[in-house]
Amino acid sequence: MNPIVQAIFTGVLEGNAELVRQKVPEALATGVAPATILNKGMIAAMAEVGRLFEAGEYFVPEMLIAARAMKTGTEILKPHLQEAQVRSAGKVVIGTVKGDLHDIGKNLVGMMLEGAGFEIHDLGTDVPPEKFVEAVRTSGANVVGLSALLTTTMPGMKTIIEALAQAGLRHRVKVIVGGAPLTDAYARQIGADGYAPDASRAVALTKSLLA
Amino acid sequence: MTPRERVTRALNHQEPDRIPIDLGATIVSSIVKQSYIELKQYLGLPLEEIKILDYVQQLPYMDEALLQRFGVDFRPVQSPAATAPGLAIFEEGDYYAFIDRWGAKLHMPKRGGLYFDWVEFPIKEATMAALDSYHWPRPDPPEYIAQLRAQAKYLYENTDYALVGSAVIGGGIFEQPARVMGMENFLMALVSEPVFADRLMEQITDIYIESCNNYLDQIGQYIQVFVYYDDLHTQTGWMIAPDLYRKMVKPKQRRLVEAIKKKTDAKLFFHACGATYDLIPDLLDLGFGILNPVQVSARGMDTQKLKQEFGKDIVFWGGGVDTQRVLPFGTPQQVAEEVKRRIDDLAPGGGFVFAAVHNIQALVPPQNIVTAFDTARQYGQYNK
Numbered sequence: 369m370n371p372i373v374q375a376i377f378t379g380v381l382e383g384n385a386e387l388v389r390q391k392v393p394e395a396l397a398t399g400v401a402p403a404t405i406l407n408k409g410m411i412a413a414m415a416e417v418g419r420l421f422e423a424g425e426y427f428v429p430e431m432l433i434a435a436r437a438m439k440t441g442t443e444i445l446k447p448h449l450q451e452a453q454v455r456s457a458g459k460v461v462i463g464t465v466k467g468d469l470h471d472i473g474k475n476l477v478g479m480m481l482e483g484a485g486f487e488i489h490d491l492g493t494d495v496p497p498e499k500f501v502e503a504v505r506t507s508g509a510n511v512v513g514l515s516a517l518l519t520t521t522m523p524g525m526k527t528i529i530e531a532l533a534q535a536g537l538r539h540r541v542k543v544i545v546g547g548a549p550l551t552d553a554y555a556r557q558i559g560a561d562g563y564a565p566d567a568s569r570a571v572a573l574t575k576s577l578l579a
Numbered sequence: 580m581t582p583r584e585r586v587t588r589a590l591n592h593q594e595p596d597r598i599p600i601d602l603g604a605t606i607v608s609s610i611v612k613q614s615y616i617e618l619k620q621y622l623g624l625p626l627e628e629i630k631i632l633d634y635v636q637q638l639p640y641m642d643e644a645l646l647q648r649f650g651v652d653f654r655p656v657q658s659p660a661a662t663a664p665g666l667a668i669f670e671e672g673d674y675y676a677f678i679d680r681w682g683a684k685l686h687m688p689k690r691g692g693l694y695f696d697w698v699e700f701p702i703k704e705a706t707m708a709a710l711d712s713y714h715w716p717r718p719d720p721p722e723y724i725a726q727l728r729a730q731a732k733y734l735y736e737n738t739d740y741a742l743v744g745s746a747v748i749g750g751g752i753f754e755q756p757a758r759v760m761g762m763e764n765f766l767m768a769l770v771s772e773p774v775f776a777d778r779l780m781e782q783i784t785d786i787y788i789e790s791c792n793n794y795l796d797q798i799g800q801y802i803q804v805f806v807y808y809d810d811l812h813t814q815t816g817w818m819i820a821p822d823l824y825r826k827m828v829k830p831k832q833r834r835l836v837e838a839i840k841k842k843t844d845a846k847l848f849f850h851a852c853g854a855t856y857d858l859i860p861d862l863l864d865l866g867f868g869i870l871n872p873v874q875v876s877a878r879g880m881d882t883q884k885l886k887q888e889f890g891k892d893i894v895f896w897g898g899g900v901d902t903q904r905v906l907p908f909g910t911p912q913q914v915a916e917e918v919k920r921r922i923d924d925l926a927p928g929g930g931f932v933f934a935a936v937h938n939i940q941a942l943v944p945p946q947n948i949v950t951a952f953d954t955a956r957q958y959g960q961y962n963k
Contacts (some may be wrong), residue, residue: 383771427820428813429766436767451734467688469696472762494688519907520693520941549903565815 369408370400376409376441379414385440392444394509400406402448406485410438414483418568428476435479442482458486458578461503461541462513465524472569473547474515476567481513484571497524497531504537511574514545514560526558542577546570581739582652586803590846590868590894592930598922598959600952601896601934603641604653604743605806606633607850607872608897610939611693612884614948615639621945622648633659634666634677635685635695636938649952656731656798657806658719658748680716681749681759693941702760705768705775713759715782718748718790724797731801744802744845746794747787751809752831753824755783766814769819770829775826784831788838795842804869805845807835812853814877821857827863836866852937854878859889872937873898875921882924896923896932900951906935907943911950920952927960933959 369377372395379387388410395405417434423463426434460481466475471493471538478488489507491499504512512532516522525545532538545554555563561577564570580596603609610618612629619626619642630640632655646654659666667721668677674686682701687694702709712927729743734742748757750862751946756765756779768776795805809832812818818827836847847860848869855870856879863872873895874880883900898921905917918933927929933955941950 378743383767384849424816427823428818428821428822429770431766432763467693469686469688469694469698473876518693519903543703551904566813 370395370404372398373400373405373409376405377413380410380413380434380437380441382430382520383430383437385437386435388441389444390417395455396445396448402445402452402484403454405445406442406449406454410441411483411485414438416556417483418510421568423564426531431476431480435483438483439479457485458511458574459487459507459509460511460513460574461465461489461491461500461507461509462515463495463500463503464493464517465528466496467524468516468518468560469493469494470517470547473517473567474513477513477515477546477564480567480571481574484575486511486574497528500528501531501535501537505535506533510578511540512541512543513545513546513570513574514543516545516550518547519549520551520556522547529559534567542574544570544573552558558577583739583741583803586652586741587930589929589932590803592891592894592928594927594929594961596925598744598955599652599741599932600650600941600955600959601653601932602646602651602952603884604804605654605745605848605850605871606636606638606657606659606808606876607808607937609633609636609641610948611941612637612639613693613768613941614943614945615641615645618945618948619645622949623647627842629810632670635679637687637694638938644686645780647708650956652736652741653743653804653831654738655743656727656734656746656802657743658723666698666700677944679758681755682716683758686870686928697761700759705760705772707778708773710775710778710782715786716748718746718786720792723763724793727794728797728801731798735801741803742801743804743806743848744794744798745806746791747807748790749783749806750786751811752780752784752787752835753809753811753819753828756780756890766819769823773824773827779943780828780831784835787835790837791835795839799843799845802843802845804841804848805839806848807832807839807844807867808850808852810850810852811858812851812855812877814853814874816854816878817857818853829865831918833862833865840866846894854880856885857878859885860912863889863892867893867934869894869896871896872934873925874936875901876903876936882921886925886927888928890928894932896931897934898925899933899955900935902936902943906947906951907940909947910945911944914947914950915954918951919958922955922958926961 564573685695686700777807849867853879
């Protein structure tokens with residue numbers, strides 16, 4: 369691998385945003401294609417972060433600093449990617465459901481999906497069903513990610529899935545769900561397309577649903 | 580056997596006449612306002628004016644009639660953790676809001692909101708300058724402690740209940756930094772700005788030691804249990820690397836425990852949600868004798884295995900009924916079966932206090948709650 373791209377990979381993997389900030393412009397200046405920097409440098413590194421997380425070698429802080437380093441790189445890279453017409457892996461609308469203000473789980477899922485090359489539309493927390501519907505309609509998203517920490521707000525996921533159906537949008541999107549009280553069985557029961565127990569597995573799930 | 584004798588035996592790993600029962604002795608083994616009201620209505624108990632103990636989680640002060648109905652063996656003597664006395668709640672758009680004693684802002688949706696959550700944080704950057712200019716909170720004033728002392732003294736001398744105290748005026752040493760700077764920012768600072776993170780946690784520890792000293796000087800002689808909270812885990816395992824915990828967090832917890840142990844003989848209670856199986860040896864090493872809430876739905880939290888491996892050394896306080904699935908969504912029969920199963924696993928030889936896993940949440944059928952506590956009281960007799 370190109371040594372500068374290798375350094376970007378290491379920078380993301382180790383959460384070294386400063387290294388990434390230095391090396392991405394250097395790579396561009398030496399003529400490395402923006403898509404190569406993104407795919408081989410950053411997305412590959414975030415995939416390794418996910419693997420280390422699942423293996424119990426990385427924990428939440430390491431995942432967060434890696435995502436921060438990647439964000440530093442993508443901000444520099446963005447105009448170049450647009451110019452080169454590099455397309456994202458897919459568009460994902462995410463949010464925490466109505467009545468629930470918890471966001472760390474949702475944010476981690478957003479970061480890891482972004483790390484896998486998806487474009488994220490984060491609606492924030494305490495999001496009413498109509499806002500999800502509107503976001504799907506206007507963004508052209510192909511995935512919706514719903515988060516809930518509470519047994520009391522979890523039923524709101526079903527309401528959102530029904531609202532998407534009523535708006536005639538359900539067939540356009542895959543709906544994935546996650547959060548502390550969620551289970552695979554509950555996801556199936558409310559008509560979601562999938563459930564993941566953590567951010568890393570949410571990436572694998574999203575990829576498999578879009579494959 | 581009096582409740583206090585019962586509790587003392589259970590906490591010393593001896594079998595009393597029945598399992599001690601807790602509801603509302605701590606702000607992590609209580610019931611939220613909405614379910615509390617529904618439960619009292621269901622039981623036909625008079626609805627007095629509801630006073631809130633913990634604003635964040637919307638936990639009321641428990642009515643004596645309800646505690647007696649369930650045979651609760653404990654009474655709390657504690658100040659609200661996150662909020663200083665005299666808290667002002669205001670409206671902000673679609674939310675109720677307040678500023679906690681640490682200077683963070685919390686919101687609760689006006690419509691359908693059940694809790695306050697942290698939305699704005701006073702420490703914006705992981706820098707020493709930010710810590711220098713941060714306005715640190717003060718422990719509760721002496722007149723407030725004096726009120727708690729009068730309450731503790733009265734309960735100790737005039738009732739037979741076991742008394743439970745706490746003076747940790749925020750989240751744990753690991754948890755509170757997230758409440759003053761945001762969880763993601765703190766978790767990142769732990770690994771990328773360790774000097775800053777270390778000082779933040781040390782200063783929080785200093786405040787907790789001062790607060791605990793003030794409280795225990797007045798009240799330490801009356802209480803049987805002293806409560807500390809620190810959530811370090813997710814439902815599947817450690818939130819941070821265990822080595823990082825042992826290097827950065829545990830020494831501060833040890834400093835706090837050593838200070839507390841100088842002032843009271845009360846058994847030390849550690850609350851940590853999630854998959855805490857691997858934490859138990861650290862808790863024993865620190866000198867904690869009680870683990871709560873024993874989140875039975877989390878990975879590795881098999882009650883049979885927990886009892887077998889650690890039952891001689893640590894008291895399980897909680898785990899009596901799963902609150903994520905069984906209690907809210909099960910039938911009364913499933914609730915009774917779950918309670919019996921947990922009692923079979925955790926009660927032999929003492930060392931078990933019956934409580935639900937964490938606070939009972941909203942939208943839980945009152946019949947399920949009554950079934951859980953009645954089953955615990957009946958099935959929890961040691962001489963059946």
